[in-house]
Amino acid sequence: TAPRMTVAENLLLAAKRGQKRGLKLRRLKENIPAFKEALEKVNPDLAGKLDLPVDQLSGGQRQALSFVMATYNKPELLLLDEHTAALDPRSSRKLMEATDEQIRAKKITAVMITYHMEDALKYGNRLLVLDHGQISHDYQGQAKQDLTLQDLAALFD
Template identity: 55%
Template sequence: MQAIVELKDAVKIVDNGSDEQKVILNNVSLDIFEGDFVTVLGGNGAGKSTLFNAIAGNLVLTSGQVFIMGENVTKKTPEERAKYISRVFQDPKMGTAPRMTVAENLAVSRLRGEKRGLQLRNLSKYKDEFLKLTSRIGNGLENHLDTPTGNLSGGQRQALSLLMATSKRPNLLLLDEHTAALDPKTSNSLMELTDEIIKNDKLTSLMITHHMDDALKYGNRLLVMKDGQIIQDLDSNQKSKLSIQDFYEIFE
């Protein structure tokens, strides 16, 4: 089976001042296969965001290679990798254009990874599609298709970011602590929606989380990172035998 994503001996070294260097990604190799929903745990500075940025192309590796769908994308820009990857960030403001309406944001997301020229929006053409799409969420977003995104609540805006990231099916969905800025109730609702979309649409996803209970509950695979390395790579069976206390012991 061909991996969706392959990291081979990925290393990232940065200057840390005073002629010192710090290794923030330490010889990481990783295969992500079709249908994997991989959760990623680790403390601050463990290398989680560095791993995501290496895959997405926002960070140039010091050494090593990145393959997506069998293509060597190590030297490709984030824009060139966008045809494969979509991403939802921790900050709800980062995934949407605040002055554009919900419908306009969704229309733009349909063109992810494509060259865009000047063209008519044709929003009326997609109205029924957008109504059906936003109705999946259950937080009233379908009533705000003509509302500027900046006027939405944080939960609605983050849910819209998730819809935008998945409306055009990506080869890999990166979820970068996408519930961290939300209150517990909204966070739980968004996680349930995330799990539903990933399962129903049979997506391949990599999710950073600081919530150990979410890492236990969701996904078929769990990575634990520390000091720029993957120190645990657990499948569903191994994960099901762990408790939150076990995670604390791993980190200690």
């Protein structure tokens, strides 16, 4: 995000990602309804803050905005590297739920790195455990569904 730019201006940058740009009018106002709709799905509080500079948002709001920007135009691959790590538990839970919903709705291929074992068990259709940069365990399908927090914790003993 660009901290001195508004939420709407940041979203406009995300909307134009990958497109050829030249010197022309930015047409920000005509994009406002689409921006509000995108924000409503992830963090409804943000939809009313489109004119606010990003540096005035809370940490959770910034993370939610970053996620909306990253998924505004469907990416080929979405990398989420502890994207809720700096958030309080409530904000973290809300962003994880919104992340899961958007990934499923848009059918985005995503790789999520997390140290929260509960999230690793709850989200996604595959779980990889790394040990010194190497895959030590690979759980998919029923094997992932059957995995418990105790099973996962035991891998780190």
